[in-house]
Amino acid sequence: xxxxxxxxxxxxxxxxxxxxxxxxxxxxxxPKDRMEILVADGMSxxxxxxxxxxxxxxxxxxxxxxxxxxxxxxxxxxxxxxSRGDVVVRMDxxxxxxxxxxxxxxxxxxxxxxxxxxxxxRARAKTLFQRALCAALDSPLGVGxxxxxxxxxxxFVDTVFLGAFRRKVFETVGLYDPKAITNEDAELNQxxxxxxxxxxQSKDVVVFYYPRDSFRALAKQYFKYGKGxxxxxxxxxxxxxxxxxxxxLATLGGAGLLATSAWQPFxxxxxGGYALGTFVEAVRVTxxxxxxxxxxxxxxxxxxxxxxxxxxxxxxxxxxxxxxxVEYARKRDxxxxxxxxxKRESRRxxxxxxxxx
Numbered sequence: 001x002x003x004x005x006x007x008x009x010x011x012x013x014x015x016x017x018x019x020x021x022x023x024x025x026x027x028x029x030x031p032k033d034r035m036e037i038l039v040a041d042g043m044s045x046x047x048x049x050x051x052x053x054x055x056x057x058x059x060x061x062x063x064x065x066x067x068x069x070x071x072x073x074x075x076x077x078x079x080x081x082x083s084r085g086d087v088v089v090r091m092d093x094x095x096x097x098x099x100x101x102x103x104x105x106x107x108x109x110x111x112x113x114x115x116x117x118x119x120x121x122r123a124r125a126k127t128l129f130q131r132a133l134c135a136a137l138d139s140p141l142g143v144g145x146x147x148x149x150x151x152x153x154x155x156f157v158d159t160v161f162l163g164a165f166r167r168k169v170f171e172t173v174g175l176y177d178p179k180a181i182t183n184e185d186a187e188l189n190q191x192x193x194x195x196x197x198x199x200x201q202s203k204d205v206v207v208f209y210y211p212r213d214s215f216r217a218l219a220k221q222y223f224k225y226g227k228g229x230x231x232x233x234x235x236x237x238x239x240x241x242x243x244x245x246x247x248x249l250a251t252l253g254g255a256g257l258l259a260t261s262a263w264q265p266f267x268x269x270x271x272g273g274y275a276l277g278t279f280v281e282a283v284r285v286t287x288x289x290x291x292x293x294x295x296x297x298x299x300x301x302x303x304x305x306x307x308x309x310x311x312x313x314x315x316x317x318x319x320x321x322x323x324x325x326v327e328y329a330r331k332r333d334x335x336x337x338x339x340x341x342x343k344r345e346s347r348r349x350x351x352x353x354x355x356x357x
Contacts (some may be wrong), residue, residue, distance in 0.1 A: 005035045005102060005164075006085030010067060010075030012042035012092045016340060018084075019051050021093045026059050030102040037082060039271075040067040040075030073176035073184040079296035080082040080170055082329070089164040090185075096124065101235045105164035108202040115169045115197035119205030120151040123163035126210065132305035133211045133218065137286040141278060141310055161209075169197065177235075179333045183228030186244075190236060208235035219316040226320025231328045244321075251318025282306040 007025055011018055018039075025037055039052055041064055041226060049064070056062040067075035080088055087109065089102055098104070101119075108117035123138070125131040136142040163185065173191040176184050189199050212218040229244040254270070261267035286302045298306075 002031050003086040003106060004084060005087045005089055005106065005156070006079070006083035006092055007032060007035065007037040007089050007102070008076055008079040008083065009038070009046070009091045010042070010072040010079070010091065011048060011093050012067075012070055013044045013045040013046045013048060015044075015051060015091045018048055019055065022052075022055055022062065022093065023092070024097050024099075025091065025102075026055075026061075027099060028097070028102045029099050030106070032061070035061060035102065037062045038065060038079045038083060039063070040065045040079050042067045042070035042075060048219065058303060069178065071178065071181055073180045074178045076184075077175040077178055077294075080175055082274045086167050087164055088167065088170075090162045092209065093163060094210055096208045101205060101207055102164075104202060104205045108200055109164055109166060112200045113198070114156070114200035115192050116160060116162045116163040116165050117200040117202060117205070118160035118163035119202060119207050121155060122151050122206070122208045123211050124208040125298075127213050127299060128302060129213055129215075129305060130211055132286070132302040133309055135298055135302065135310040136282075136313065137211065139281050139285045141281050142313055152203055153201055154203045155201065156198050158193060159186040160199050160201050161185075162207065163189075163199070174248045177334065180231065181228060182224045183232050187231070187232045187235070188233065194236075215308070215312055219312050221319035222313055222316035223323070225319040226322075227324035227327070228320075229317075230321045230324025231333075232327065234328045234332065235334055241305070247314045247317035248321035249318075251315055251322070254315075279303075279307050279309040282310070 009021075009025075014021075017166070022039075028035070037059070039062065039095055041048060041052065045065065052062065052064045056064065065075075065078050067078055069075070076090065091097070104119075107118055107144055108114065123134040125132075125134045169188075173188070173195045177187050180187055193200060204316075212221050227250065230248075235247070257264075257267040257270050257286060282303050286298050286306050287300060
């Protein structure tokens with residue numbers, strides 16, 4: 001018999017996207033009687049609640065759980081506590097899922113013995129800016145060689161996009177960090193690996209997401225990413241790889257070169273090399289390379305956009321990382337015994353919910 005699956009989806013003010021997303025979940029080819037669909041709503045002020053109520057009348061598998069904390073990680077914790085599934089599949093609203101997404105996640109878990117399994121973070125675009133951003137994110141200069149971005153990658157990784165978790169994960173390592181505004185997935189996966197578990201990425205698990213649609217939104221997003229990763233570093237005292245710190249190190253090095261430019265000749269050489277390298281890569285990914293959806297790059301007209309996206313990604317993330325180091329070094333928002341408390345509370349909450357199912 002197929003394991004019982006809980007779909008766990010946090011949301012907030014998603015009236016434009018929630019129905020299409022849920023209908024794609026309702027249409028999954030996984031056995032309908034072996035799946036529940038839980039949505040943690042962050043007290044939406046638009047029509048999200050009305051849409052959820054209407055859809056739950058149509059499909060009783062859909063249940064809404066209040067998330068007054070509004071943060072995704074806190075919403076996931078509320079869903080996990082009331083879930084009945086042997087497997088918890090995290091889903092985000094701003095994504096498109098293949099009809100076999102849930103089934104392929106479960107098959108990957110069973111075939112590999114992983115504690116968490118998922119697919120690559122495949123980008124899909126509607127606007128020219130999004131197409132340019134997809135091209136940039138398809139480049140090693142855009143993602144720093146992150147395996148979870150590669151649609152053809154198959155194997156054990158340090159983190160994965162979204163994911164499907166065995167229930168024992170939360171009993172063993174604890175729930176999501178409820179204070180983590182960003183980087184909550186990578187932080188949880190780091191605890192999984194530290195506990196001796198594994199995270200697996202399958203190229204058969206297909207999900208697309210739509211990236212930000214402006215420079216401003218992109219800069220804000222990556223600044224928050226940087227802060228979240230700095231928080232994870234300070235909380236755990238390490239990363240599973242050096243990759244999350246590379247934009248910070250590059251930004252710090254660039255700032256140092258600018259500050260000392262009057263005393264050394266290397267600043268124009270370094271910045272000229274960076275400009276040339278990012279330009280060549282912008283040409284490559286916009287004209288020569290196919291994206292995650294199989295389409296060619298956005299073409300020559302997007303070259304200047306992609307060229308500008310690279311420093312926005314790097315500097316925003318690096319500056320956010322620096323800000324996070326300062327902020328969370330001064331005032332940590334997790335207790336010294338956070339891991340022990342997370343495990344103890346998670347074991348009680350998760351086992352209690354499962355026993356009452």
